[in-house]
Amino acid sequence: MKRVFLMLLVVSLIISGVTSVYGAETIKVGLITPLTGPIATFGQSVEKGVRMAVDEINAKGGVLGMKIELFVEDNQAKAEESANIARKFIEQNKVVAILGPVISSNTLAAAPIAQQSKVPLLSPTATNPRVTQVGNYIFRACFVDDFQGTVMARFARTGLGKRLNTAAILYEKTSDYSIGLAKYFKETFISLGGKIVAEESFSSGDQDFSAQLTKIKGKNPDVLYVPSYYDTAGLIIKQARELGINVPILGGDGFDSPQLAELAGKENLKNCYFSGHFFAGSKSPEVRTFVANYKKRYNAVPDMLAALGYDAVYMLADAIKRAGKVDRDAIRDALANTKNLKLVTGTITLDENRNPKKSAVIVGFDSNGNQVYKTTVNPPKK
Amino acid sequence: MENLKKFRYLFFILGVLIIYLVDLISPRINPYYFQIIIFAGINIVLAVSLNVINGLCGQFSLGHAGFMAVGAYFSSFLTFYYHTSFPLALIAGGILAGLIGLGVGIPTLRLRGDYLAIATLGMGEIIRVILFNLDIVGGARGFPGIPKYTNFFWVYLVVLIVLVSSYNLLKSPQGRAILSIREDEIASEAMGVNTTQFKIFAFIFGAFWAGVAGGLWAHYLQFLHPSSFTFMKSVEVLVMIVLGGLGSISGVTISAVFLTILPELLRYVKVLFNTTVDPRMVIYSLLLILTMLLRPQGLLGGYRRKVREQ
Amino acid sequence: MSLLKLEGVTVAFGGLLAVSNFDLEVNDKELVGLIGPNGAGKTTVFNVITGFHIPIRGKITFTNINITGKSPSYIAKLGISRTFQNIRLFPNLTVLENVMISAQLHFNISYLHTFFRTPLFYKVEKSIEEKALRSLELVGLKGVKDETAKNLPYGDQRKLEIARAIATEPRLILLDEPAAGMNPRETDELMKMIKFLRDELDLTIILIEHDMRVVMNICERVVVLNYGEIIAEGTPNEIKTKPEVLEAYLGSTAVG
């Protein structure tokens, strides 16, 4: 056994030696993402977006004349793995910045390490407000929970023609994202004079929502808010419609995937709306080239996780360009000063808390389940 | 041998001293390696404690993650809200985990092996569902901002204590009683061993140290989330003791260290084969099956007490 | 004086009476044989005495203490020890450890002493070991004390079970087919040993045995069981002549 162990050690030393020689003139970036485990599907989407962006940038000659060298590690959605990978990236691979982890509960385990080591960490998708509160080296590319929750509550009250007075919420008790969106939706909806008549929850991996939906149906709400990712939201929408809940169903950017229509059934998406970062059918050149290239490369329509992963790379590349050198502190400063950067998921400006201010689009569906642009909501000007 | 016995306390103090000295130079260790060393220590505590339940006593617990969660959350709760001193919080977390072990153990230990496994699995899941609903420790949003108290000294002090106490337990009347339950519960009863009492003791002992390990883990990561304590986590510890050789304390210790390092080494496998697919979990599960089929006494455990052969 | 007394003991498994209305009185230092065809309920009697089965009716007293429905470990502590028909050793432990487990029955040492390895701990360990070694010496297994139990030859495993049973310092010992699988020479040794246990260690012994040579040679009284009921009782010579005993045995062989 000892011999095997030694052999592995030697092999690993050789490999790490090789990579460090090879990596002399590249910009090293690490991506922490769950490629296996319970949320592998989200992690793989992010990875696809990131890889595509890196390849695009490198094909155009890289940044500051250097190519981006991407390290990808699977954290299996585990906290301790996220911490281990962050350390490995910083100490072994000597990355200048870390992308990821994908979900907030992983990001909160990796962020303190990045902060202590003064390495910029940019999460494409962690929405919990506390993530960027860890320190000034921690950034994100997505909305914070409160913005989306608020936007949809406003939309429910005023955006659907008539004023909707009563709302029901069905959220995922085990998801940080879902709880956050539900919380801010509820607060705003009440402050706008509406009433929450039912608040139900479910756990990750559940497939049957009949109990919660039957209960909600009994309360006769005017609108149902389902802040969840498409994989479950699809099932919920389908089961709600089958139980005869025909009121509008609203959701967050987690709805944004071509899978939603397949899982929910096209006809059931009538009267569903979500707040998203971008509208895939938009005429903006960034969106159009992104969607076209993604389709060409992966033979699939991108979801919002892929788009956010893609944008996070461009945010970082932009910061490195402005910093003018590959230096962690300089990149951090440049990243903090990101302003009016036009990307796929909107025009990004980071606020003083390193959270992006960008506009949200509200998207509906036509009778074939295709996305239809509804309106754009700009971030509140403070 | 007789001479060594006289110096047993001296050896312990020497061990503590060495740990203290290593702790002093720990800032010079590469932080990545250092972190692996810390996790290895915590895994030793987890594996050695589960080994007392599964390996020595022959009961099949799949609830180790649950006990770990209780210790992690309770000790963090104490240090975060009440600024309790770290060792005290660790012990408190361990005691609460032990109490829950007692509460679960008394009724369920009457059950036979596989029923016990599924009952403890259920208990772990119930603990997790409760944690998801406990807002004071963050619920599903997680528990951030836990002070960073865990260092080399505390981790390896606990490792030392858990190893010494397991060895002392093994070679003692109580340890033999526990082993006899694994070997043949009915014969054990007939020889006057109060099997229920010793099973519960083994269960509490295991739960206590799992709780302490949870506390160390929490105060290292500074962040807790209920999803860290799934059934998967229990299985990870199970793999450690199976690979190390059920019942062999030294084997289990080596395999805990080995299995902490292995995933890090396997990261390079991906580079070698240039795949984007992460094969680690497949390798892991194959390792588990093949060990059971080819070397049921464990890959690393080369000692006398091995798997019971019926 | 009666040491053990069973009055109207009845054991049922899912409606089937394994032992019904069983009365037995065993006096101090007696050597009683319990015989009967397969499935007659002999082992069930042992199991009900040692607490592994709880009778649905009846009462068991040992040294004037009611032990009906008490746990096996409690009964063992009171002074009843046993061996098993299908050997139940602690297979992966050493011969010495096997016996030490029962030898430690009457020693009490707290976990504190164990964990801190106090001088008292070593003293107690030493006494346990010495006691275990004495039991091993009695059955002649002292030489193989460091062998793993499962590696012993069959006859030695039977002996080890006896050594383990006497190490609890019982007053009553129940031997369940101790001669099964032994060759005639081993059986002779065994009979000598059983006699020795009774005469020198003052043990009371109940014996289940199919080997009639053993029963007839050493038992003072024989109880014959069939279908859970006593069909005959008496000295070995009395039993031999009773027709119902013969019938029970012949009947059972006819069925197979």
Next chain:
Amino acid sequence: MITEIFQQIINGIALGSIYALIALGYTMVYGILRLINFAHGDIYMVGAYAGYFAIASFKWGILPSFIFAMLICAMLGMSIERFAYRPLRLRNAPRIAALTTAIGVSFLLENLGIIFWTPTPRAFPQIIPLKIYQGIYERFGIIVNNRQLVIISVSIALMLLLQFIVNKTKIGMAMRAVSFDRETAWMMGVNIDYVISFTFAIGSMLAAAGGVLVGIYFNRIDPLMGVMPGVKAFVAAVLGGIGIIPGAMVGGFILGIAEILVSAFIASSYRDAIAFAILIIILLVKPSGIFGTATREKV
């Protein structure tokens, strides 16, 4: 309120019949081998994928797809038994070893699923068009759809078929003999390996049927879909009395209804805890389950 309770009970029966479908296979394997086949839930997942490929890629009809999925899983189940469990059984390995192997097989199937089929959930083709029968029961305000009726009736039919096989056929008799006492069965000339292999085949076919039905019912399959239903189906099997075929059915229904009622009338966030709470209570009060008779360990 009454309407809601009725509707919830119907929801519970529909959910329960899914658990029952998986539990039938579980209970059979456990009844004969005394092994918690942790991989059973993952065989169910493979069955769902086999059905998916048959319908979506090969464009087969519903019946051929069903048979295809069942055959694939029967082979899978038999090979798992042959290569992972049988060597342990022949060596008389302790239960802990068999259980650990079962866990290993379960993880292997899940992770191979993630690698080969990607973790992205797939929408199952809607091969049975949805019909909602609102009109008939509208007076009570209850809604039932044809898929619920299909899943309930199929699970009952399979249970009856299984009962028939076990009680009326020769192989069924051999299965019962092996379950009762493996050694005696062997001495009486029963080919143990064959019977166990057959049991795995039947159990896995049931799992495959469950997988395809659930695919149609929920319209979503993914590589980890078997984890939770697998564990819960085991709870259902224990609840009804492990090894007892009608027991698995009833256990499934009770569990389904209990879960639904808890999330409807107590707190939906404690829904997952209820299955395990029921399990622990049953194990304490009557470990042999509702229909089981107490067994004792041989001394």
